[in-house]
Amino acid sequence: MNKDEFRQWGYRFVDWVADYFENVGQYPVRPAIQPGDIKKRLPKEAPVQGEPMEAVFADFQEIVVPGMTHWQHPSWFAYFSANNSPPSVLAELLTAGMGAQCMIWETSPAAAEMEEVVLEWLRKLLGLPEGLSGVIQDTASTASLVALLTAREQVTEYESNRRGLQEPLLVYVSEEAHSSVEKGAKIAGFGSENIRKIPTDAAFAMIPEELEKALAVDKDRGLQPACVVATIGTTSSSAIDPLEPIGRICRRHNVWLHVDAAYAGTAAILPEKRWIFEGAEHADSLVFNPHKWMLTNFDCSAYYVKDAGALIRTFEIHPEYLKTGVDAMVKNYRDWGIQLGRRFRALKLWFVLRSYGVEGIQAMVREHIRLAQLFKEWVEAHDLFEVMAPVPLSLVCFRLNNGRPEDELDRLNRDLLKRLNQTGRLLLTQTSLKGKYVIRMAIDSHTTREQHVRDAWALIQETASALLSKAPV
Numbered sequence: 462m463n464k465d466e467f468r469q470w471g472y473r474f475v476d477w478v479a480d481y482f483e484n485v486g487q488y489p490v491r492p493a494i495q496p497g498d499i500k501k502r503l504p505k506e507a508p509v510q511g512e513p514m515e516a517v518f519a520d521f522q523e524i525v526v527p528g529m530t531h532w533q534h535p536s537w538f539a540y541f542s543a544n545n546s547p548p549s550v551l552a553e554l555l556t557a558g559m560g561a562q563c564m565i566w567e568t569s570p571a572a573a574e575m576e577e578v579v580l581e582w583l584r585k586l587l588g589l590p591e592g593l594s595g596v597i598q599d600t601a602s603t604a605s606l607v608a609l610l611t612a613r614e615q616v617t618e619y620e621s622n623r624r625g626l627q628e629p630l631l632v633y634v635s636e637e638a639h640s641s642v643e644k645g646a647k648i649a650g651f652g653s654e655n656i657r658k659i660p661t662d663a664a665f666a667m668i669p670e671e672l673e674k675a676l677a678v679d680k681d682r683g684l685q686p687a688c689v690v691a692t693i694g695t696t697s698s699s700a701i702d703p704l705e706p707i708g709r710i711c712r713r714h715n716v717w718l719h720v721d722a723a724y725a726g727t728a729a730i731l732p733e734k735r736w737i738f739e740g741a742e743h744a745d746s747l748v749f750n751p752h753k754w755m756l757t758n759f760d761c762s763a764y765y766v767k768d769a770g771a772l773i774r775t776f777e778i779h780p781e782y783l784k785t786g787v788d789a790m791v792k793n794y795r796d797w798g799i800q801l802g803r804r805f806r807a808l809k810l811w812f813v814l815r816s817y818g819v820e821g822i823q824a825m826v827r828e829h830i831r832l833a834q835l836f837k838e839w840v841e842a843h844d845l846f847e848v849m850a851p852v853p854l855s856l857v858c859f860r861l862n863n864g865r866p867e868d869e870l871d872r873l874n875r876d877l878l879k880r881l882n883q884t885g886r887l888l889l890t891q892t893s894l895k896g897k898y899v900i901r902m903a904i905d906s907h908t909t910r911e912q913h914v915r916d917a918w919a920l921i922q923e924t925a926s927a928l929l930s931k932a933p934v
C-alpha cells in the first residue's frame with residue numbers, strides 16, 4: 462500500500478468506525494451464527510499475491526462484522542463490559558502508527574515515563590495508598606499471575622526462581638474468586654490441590670474468620686502459606702471481600718495479600734465508593750482493569766505493587782543485548798512482568814483521562830450505578846422475580862421464581878436466558894450462586910442509557926410471561 466492509498470483508506474476507516482459508534486445499537490448483540498460458519502467463508506491458504514484493500518475491506522464488512530459479538534452495544538449486559546471510547550481508539554491508532562515497542566526505557570522513553578505518571582494519577586484517583594508503584598499489564602489474569610509469582614519468590618527467598626519449587630506453597634482465595642487466580646496458581650507451580658477456597662457469607666464475600674482458621678490449620682500441619690487473594694467485585698455477583706480484616710490476618714501470618722479489583726476498582730473514582738478499598742494499605746499488590754469500566758479499549762490492566770524491588774527481583778533479566786547506559790536511572794518495565802516486548806498502553810489511558818477528566822468518568826460510573834439500583838428496584842417489586850445478591854455497584858443478579866422446586870427454577874431461568882439472548886436485542890450471562898442458577902445484568906457499558914435498561918426489563922418480563930404460559934403448573 463502506498464502512502465496515498467494509506468491516507469485514503471485511513472480516512473475511510475475512521476469514517477467506518479465513527480459510523481459503527483453511531484449504529485452499533487442496530488446490530489444483533491450476538492450474531493445468529495453457528496461454530497464453523499466463519500471458517501467456511503475464509504480461504505484455507507494465504508493469498509500468494511497481494512490483494513487490493515477494496516477486496517479486503519469488502520470481506521471485513523461481509524464476513525467479519527456480521528460474525529462479531531458487539532461489546533459496545535448499548536444493550537450489552539453480559540460478563541462485564543470491555544468499554545472503548547473515541548479518544549482511546551484514536552490513541553490506539555497513533556500507537557500502532559508509531560509501531561511502538563516499549564520493552565525498556567530506551568526503546569520508548571515517553572511511553573515508559575508516561576506509564577509511570579498515568580498510573581500515579583490513577584492511584585490517587587482511586588484513593589489507593591501512597592507508596593504503591595504501578596505498571597500496566599495486559600490483563601488482570603496476567604497481573605494476578607505476576608502477583609502469585611512474586612509472592613512465591615518472596616516466601617522462598619527467591620530460591621524457587623533458582624531451584625524450582627522445593628515444597629508445596631498454599632494460596633487462599635474465596636470460593637467466589639475469578640478463575641484466573643486458579644489458573645495463575647496452577648501456572649506458578651502451586652498446584653490446584655494447594656488452593657484453599659475460603660467460604661463466603663450471605664453476601665458472597667470471603668469470611669475472614671474462615672481464612673484465619675484455614676491459615677492456622679495449614680501452619681499447624683507444617684505447610685507454607687504464600688498468598689491470599691481478595692476480590693473487590695467478584696465476577697459472579699460483585700461481592701466485596703472485606704480487605705481490612707483480611708489484611709490484618711495476612712500481616713499477622715506474614716502472607717502476601719493480592720487484591721483483584723478487575724471490574725470494581727474503577728468505582729473508587731467516586732468518593733462515595735472509596736470504601737471498597739478500605740484496608741488496601743495491607744495489600745502487597747492490587748490490580749484493576751481500565752479496559753473494563755474506564756473507557757480504555759482492551760487491553761489495559763493497572764497493576765500496583767508495594768515492594769517494587771520484590772517484583773523486579775522476581776522477573777529481572779540482564780542479557781548483554783538489553784543493557785543500556787541509563788539502566789540505573791530509569792524504570793525498565795520489561796522487569797515488571799512476564800513479557801519482554803510491551804505495547805504503549807499508557808497512551809490510550811492518558812487520552813481517556815485527559816478527554817473525559819475525572820468528572821466525566823465519575824459521571825458515567827455514577828449513572829451506571831443509578832441504573833443498576835433502578836433495575837434492582839423493578840426486580841424487587843415484581844412478584845415473579847427476585848434479586849439474588851446485594852448490588853453494591855452496577856451488577857444485578859436476579860432470577861425468575863414461580864415457586865417451583867430449585868431444579869425446575871434452574872431449568873426455567875436457563876430457558877429464559879436462552880430465549881432472551883436469541884432475540885439479539887440484548888445480551889445477558891449467567892452464573893451460579895450457592896448452587897442456584899442466576900442471571901447477571903451488568904450495567905457498565907458507556908453506550909447504555911436508561912431507555913436501554915427499561916427496554917431490557919420489558920423484554921425480560923414479556924419473555925418470562927411467554928415462558929410461564931407454556932411451563933407445566
Ligand code: PLP
Pocket residue numbers: 540541599600601602603639641692694695696721722723724750762
Ligand atoms: N478478575 C475478575 C474479578 C474479573 O471479573 C475478571 C474478568 O471479568 C478477571 C479477573 C479477568 O480479567 P482479564 O480478562 O483482564 O484477565
